[in-house]
Amino acid sequence: MATTTNYGWTTPDDTALVKDGAAAIRTLGSSVDTTTKNLNPETTLGDLAYRSSTANVKTRLGLGTAGQVLQVNSGATAPEWATLASGGGLTLSQIATGTLSGSSVNLTGLSSYDTVIIAIVGGTWATANSDVRFRINGVSTGGLYYYMGGAGLATGSEQRVVAQGVDSFESNNNQTFNNGTSARILTFENCKSAGFTTLQENASYQNSSGNQESMNLQGWFASAAAVSSIAITTTGGYSFNGGTYYVIAG
Secondary structure, eight states, X not given: OEEOTTTOOEEOOTTOOOSOHHHHHXXXXXXXXXXXXXXXXXXXXXXXXXXXXXXXXXXXEXXXXXXXXXXXXXXXXXXXXXXXXXXXXXXXXXXXXXXEEESEEEEEOOTTOSOEEEEEEOOOBSSSOEEEEEEETTOOOTTSEEEEEEEEESSSOOEEEEEEOSSSEEEEEEEOOOTTTOEEEEEEEOOSSSEEEEEEEEEEEEOTTSOEEEEEEEEEEEESSOOOEEEEEESTTOOEEEEEEEEEEO
């Protein structure tokens, strides 16, 4: 018996004497019916079909639920429906918290996160005014830290602008944190990749003259590698005398 080119359906040979035409048509029709069903396994409105591991046989993927998206499974073998994480796919969680002490607190284990947020509440220096600085990956070579912005007094007209850091991001210049009156939030983006890690900082604190001061900074770090650590440091070797830090990442 002859067969068709693609699916191998059985048909009479050209020279065959067809004694029972109905049976021949029925055999061919059954083959067509079976193949058509294998290629169209959908049973419900919205179903999708994709090729299975068997040639000429497709698998049914039922319709997902509202809000789900189509993605490839973890084994990269088939499509599946998945629910997006809230917030557009970026999930942030607190990974560390503690009290500032000594002249430096080093936050490590950050290289798997693209966004790192550091919030600091309260704190002061016991002996002298000092800068608070944020150093990435222990890098203290000049020319890698750039930022722009300034601080303005709540009373008075003083306004200063910072430009380029020497060995770290310099958050404020010779000012004193006072417990209960200071808070700052720093957001580092693009931390997973080498290139440029960006910084956004918002801060409010009391300066050495007793005036409340606010600061808004934007900056970037020319990184040679992913951000693995961020050190919160002081200048002049002065020590922190309190203040709580929180690290949120995702």
